[in-house]
Amino acid sequence: MARIKPQALLLQSKRKKGPTRINVTTIIICNLVVVLIVFSLVASYRHLYRRSGSQDGISLQNFENIQVLGELKKYDLPSYAIINTSKGSVTVELNKDASPEIVDKFLDLCQKGDFKGMLFHHVIKNYVIQGGDLQGLGAADDWILKGKPHGQVAISPKHEAFMLGTSKAKQDSKRFDLFITTAPIPDLNDKITVFGRVIKGEDVVQEIEEVDTDEHFRPKSPIGILSITLKQEP
Template sequence: MALYTPEYQPTGDEVAVIKTSKGDIRVQLAGKDAPIHVGNFVELAQKGFYDNLKFHRYVPNFVIQGGCPNTRDLTPEEVVRNAGNPFAGLGTGGPGYTIKQEYTTNPNNRHEDGALAMARSQQPDSAGSQFYLCLGTQHFLDPNYTVFGQTIEGMDVISQLRVGDVIEGIEIENAAC
């Protein structure tokens, strides 16, 4: 799969408002530290890619993960029922391309509580659309996954999210376009 380079050039001022069925989460995006990841996330959000996707993975005290398009046509109950089933395809979808990793170039790549980072497969340059929010500090992930934002409001919402909860949409504040 070819690596995609986003057209959107982050300014460092972008804030993602992740609207969920449990409430809103505001994340300061790290456009200067992870410009490819932020540019990709902004483009996907502005296209409505994340609208009505469901969170498909929850590990207590670790992460809540979403952004898999294979959850779009499923009800929240179907996502819950299929979570963990390797044949259901949850957690395997993406936007049809991948992006280059930035964990080796991001000077602030730290998985703090509420960090927003991109999920990937075993290949370093395999991230696309799936993201996770850290439920507590997870520094052992720092050398292998790109952090591209930090929650500034809504930690209480993050703590309530579970498999099947809906990403109603993601709005980007202060976007340059």
């Protein structure tokens, strides 16, 4: 067996220990992998950002829709009430803009049927007819014109005839009075809050006004409200 010379062994060891060459294909693949990772991270960030922005937009849109629905709800409420009395029907247009809280309370009581069977306990010609709870009202002289003969009431365009109102003194209580004026009277402005006007059935109001009453302006024969029907159109 031939012996290997020392110089040949030295050359062989140097060749084994030399640096390994990296393949060009491997470098390209590594670069592509890095680029794909970066691109994936950027795409994920953009997706999350757009998603959060769209959710905020949806929330804002829902909030605006709620506001719009709230405004529509106000105008979707019934605008007219048909007061069916023992003398006939009276149609009233409700003033939801000028007296929204009173109208809401009135509509709520109508739906509960609180006005069914309500009597008109005061009827004064050329003044008002009044219905409601008779308890705790006091004498009629407390709210009619003092010192003026009956039938000689001063009229004024400040308060029109055939207006529907309720007592200001009882707006915070559970009781609810109904007033229908039969003449333009300024003296009730400080006593009642107007929340509607009669648009049909003025003759029925006048017929109620003509009923026989006692000295306290209370009808001698019971006359009152049979029911109230709410409508969106007259």
